[in-house]
Structure formats: structure tokens, C-alpha cells
Amino acid sequence: MSIQKPLSPAHRPAPLGGSLVTPVTVICALLSAIAVYILAKRFIFGLGAVTNINDGFPWGVWIAWDVVIGTALACGGYSMALLVYIMNKGRYHPLVRPALLASLFGYTLGGASVMFDLGRYWNFYHIFTPGLAHPDSVMFEVAVCISLYIMVMWVEFSPAFFDRFGWTGMKTLVERLMFAFIGLGVLLPSMHQSSLGSLLVVFGHQIHPLWQTPLLPLLFLLSAIAMGFAVVVFESTLATSGFRLKSETRLLAGIASVMNGLLAAYLVVRFGDLAVSGKLGLAFSSGFLSLMFWLEIAFFALPLLLLQGARRNRARCLFIGAVSMLLGGGLYRMDGFLVAYQTGAGWTYFPSLPELMVTIGLIAFEVLAYIVLVRVLPVLHPNKSEPAVAAAVAAE
């Protein structure tokens, strides 16, 4: 591990400033408003009034996308903390704060969206009520860890707010204890990202054997961390072009190589498990589900093939690789929770338009909040120049 090269004050994160009313923010605000309208209907008339969920598919996109995929897409902060603080790769430090902010939003909204989906949301606190809480339930573990992690992330991010309001005392205090929160901030997502996979274990034969395995937690964890890295690459590329910042390609290439290591591990575990349990043949004999399986694998394999050697330093390759990773991880989750969930004859599910509009509205709100916050809070590095990063990278 190298000694970190100190960055000059010019390289510290700072608010970007600029107008908050742009075509993008206006469209995002409109989409968010539509979602609010649909949710009002849901709370007045019940879940069936706006969604297509039924007793054969009691979980729809509000769970599979908003919570399961949504929190995996929000793993950037977790993955970067793992890299920077646990593996002590300090040179990636500039990427931590923006990743953390995106995670904070992804998780907070994912957590909040659970409330729309819970039929008896007013009882939610029972999960934390001794005597009612049921630790053997995977759902219990997921709910508790996600709730705690959201709180931990707000603490981790609080220095940015304290900066803004000039509360130096609070800032110093939190920063001094930060290592403990960072530890928690790595443990909790490790627990619930794996448990999101464990949720499916109790469904038994109702999940197609190409997806059902006791290794679901490991597969979900590996792919969640990889998705976290992919999302950092994805968001950094978008942010640097959207806000016209200097490119961070050199750093992103390093991240891509870690992501590829995880991807390789994921594929080894996935195929190894299928081979050991004698289920490889199903990959070819399951009709539509075989197709979905290979589509997932193709998305997972593309970054491995694409991001080799010098190509890793090309912004376009990085972006395509990251998107492919996100599609693979997203599809894997969508398949596990909906497509490969076979609940018996006669049941079908496809999300309704209002159901989809809520999911879209949620994403729009997230984008909106991110834009507003990086413009008013010190998150991104507006003045960071390529040579300084190159020097930091070369120091390793």
C-alpha cells in the first residue's frame, strides 16, 4: 500500500452551482408529480387499483425493481468504501463522495418505496418490536439491515452538510468517529445484499432451478458489489460529461479491473454451482428461461471481454462495459424475482402503466435530487485536473 499523495485544497469537493431549472430537472419534476398522483390512488383504493400484482405474483416491479435492483444500483458507496477504506486504495478517494450521495438517494428512496408496497405499512415498526420481530425470517434481516444502513449513510454523508452550514465542531466529531461508521457501512450492505438473494431460497421449487440455489446469497453479493463499481463508472462518466468536469478515466479504469475480478468470481460460482448440482443441461432445455439465462451471462461476460488491457482506458469502452454489467445484474434480479418465479398454472404478471410510472417517477426524483444536491453541496471535484490524478495513480 502506498503513502497517499496529499491533494491541494483546489482538489477538494465543492458545490457546482448553476441553475436548478433546466429541461432535465423540469421533466424529472413532472414525472415525480405523476408518481405522487398514482400513489395517492394506491393509498385511497388499495394496491390493486394501480398495480397488476396478484396472489400468484404478490411482488411486482415495486419490489423487484425499486427495492432489489434499486438498492443494487445504489451500491456505489458501498463498493467504493470497500475499495478505499477496507482495501486502503486511497487514490480512489475523489470518487467516494459522489458515489456515497448516489447510494444515499438510491437506498433512501428504495427504503421509502417499500412503504408504498407494504399493504399494512402502519405496522412497519413491528419489524423492530421485540417479541414480534422474527430473526429467522430473511425479510426481517433485509429490512433491519437496509434501515440501519440508510441511517449510517446519512451519518457518513453528514460532513458535507455540516460543511455547508459551517458546523465545524459537528463535522470534526463525526469525522473522528467515521471509521466506525465506515465499518458498519460495509458490513450492513454485505449482509442485506446477500440476503436479498436468500429471500428466494424459501420459495423452493417455485424458483426455476437455473436460479434456485443455496448460493443465491453469494451470487447476489458478488454481483451487487460489481454493480456498485459499474454504477460509479456509469455515473462518473455521465457527471463528467453532464457537468463538463474533467474526465476521471484513469481512475475508472482501475475500478473496472476490480469489477472484472468480481465478475469472473461470479461466473465461476454460477457455472460451478450449476455443474456440481448437475443442472447445466437446463441452460439449454428450459426454452424461454434458457434464453433469459444466456442473456444474463452475455451481459456479465461482455465487460470481461471488452475491458482488457489498453481498452480499459477508453471512456467509451468503460461506459459500455459498465452498462452491460448493470444490465446483467439487473436482469439476474428481475429473472430471479419475476421471470423465473413459477407459481403454478394460471398466474401471469406484467406491470401496469401506473405501476411503471411510479417506478419511473422514483428514478426521476432520484436524478432530480442528485442534480440539486451536487449543485448546492460539496460533492464533486470541479477543478480536478488530469495531471494531478495521473500523479496520484502513478504513485502506486
Place this chain on the structure above:
Amino acid sequence: MTISRRNFLKAAAGGGAVLATTGVADPALARPNLEMPPKAIGLLYDATLCVGCKACVVACREANDLSPVFSTDEKLWDTPLDISAYTFNVIKMYKDGNGENKDQLKDGHAFVKRSCLHCVDPSCVSACPVSAMEKNAENGIVSYDADRCIGCRYCVAACPYGVPRFQYDTPKPKIGKCELCRHRLPEGKIAACAEKCPTGATLFGTVEQIKGEIARRRAAKPGEMVAYERQRVGSGDTHEKKAPRYVDHVYGEKELGGTQMMMLSGVPFVALGMPELPERSYSSISETIQHTLYGGLIAPVVALGGLVALAWRASKNHQDEE
């Protein structure tokens, strides 16, 4: 400047016991199937005795205060097509060809009762995060408590038989499912469906009694006259009928560790829409994983210690930087 893959995995494994232990079942923490409770009660459904009169469907409605459910335009008959949050018990039919022969696979028909099987190791109970689904330690009834329920529908998704159902048409939804008429038992009454069954196809009893009755019925030679009790095992209210030819399978004896409602049939249970299931319960597999990873919170605490130490080291390094 690349990070070697090996180093990454080493660091990840060292830092997070979670990564290292995920999915690796430690036999000491393995959770076996649950056992049948000592005073388990249940139902015996003998499809060969069922005449499809649906008296039990009506009785179940009355006993549980459920209004009729309609599937015809006139809305004049109670015509539920399946169990739902508003119908806890239905009689369904298997039919092949001309359907003339009762309890035969070819050109035949057969009935099947669909309601909660009161699993010995229920998936719904394992799944429920707030103990709204519970299995009584004495009589084994799997009960539901709406006051606890958060409406997450994990039980709906998890039940291997598709039993718990949710109310999608109200802002104050509940789960609906058969609770073996647990509210009637303290009044000395038995399950309403068994009480009203005219042929004894649905029979109430302790699981002990039910197992004995199953053995007696299976021992009878097909065609010989046998006495069948109505309402409950030991009621003494009997009628006589020729013994049928059963398939060699008692549904609920072994399925996922067994159920407290057991079934006999003249046609294979797959034809009646019952899933083929292994003996190891899904709950035990799921809970073994949970216990291995989080049992006594040992692994998480160890992992947290390692993670905090590593984070502390890193934050000291990074302090020079900011």
C-alpha cells in the same frame, strides 16, 4: 496500476467474514426440519369419499364470517373459482375425457379440497418478518394475526401450496387463510368443514388419530364394505361404503416435512394440482443459511471488528491527504 484479482479477493475475504462464509453450511448450525407438535390436530381429506357437494365451502364461509364470492353475471350463487383472501376453502375438480368414472385418471373425475395444509415446518411462518404467521407449539395450527401483519406478502409468495392470499382491493388489506377454525375450538366445536361434510370426506382429529385412520383405510381390500366416520375420528357417526383403490401416496405425510391436513386419493396428486415436493423443508434450508451467516450475530460482529480496524487504518492514511 491494476489491482491484482487475488489481492482483492484476499482483502475482501479477510475484511468480511460474510463473503467467506456465505453459503457454506456449517453442520453444527444446520437447522433440520421441524417435528410434528405433540398434540397436533388436523384434517383428513379422502378424495374418494368427496361427492363435490361443497357443503364445506359454505360451512367455512359461515364459520369465518365471509360473504359469498361471485364469478357469474347474475351474482346469485356463491361461486368462488379458487381460494382467495375472501374464501379459505374450495373444492376443485379434476376431469379427463368424458369424465364419467369417479376417481379414475382416464375418462374420469376426482375432487380435491384446497385450504391451508398446516405444514409441520411452514414456509409462511419462516418467511413472516413480524410473527404474524405463527405455528402453535401445542396443536400446530398455523395462525394469522392481522394486527401484527405489515402486508409484505412474503408469506403469499413463499407458501409452496399458494394458500395465504392478500386483499388487493382495499386500503386496509389483510391476509386470508384457513386457521383450522381455531376460534371454534375453545367452544368445543371442530373445524366447520369437517362438521358439515355429509360423507366424512373431510374428517377432523388429532394427527395421531388421522394417521391411524389412514392406515385402516389403506389396509382395506378394494371393494369390501368399510365403515367411514363423519365429522371427527371417534364420532361413532358412520356410514358404509365399498373401499376404493387408493394411489400409494399419502399427501402430507412427507411433503416438505409433512402437513397436518393429509390426503388420500384414487388418482395421482399431481393430477389434482398438488405439487411434487422433497422431504426437506424449504424453511430449514433458508434458516440454515441465515443461522450459518448470522447465528448469534457472531460472524457479523467478527466481521465488523475487522472492517472497523481496516477502516481506521485507512482513515489515518487518508487524513494526511485532506
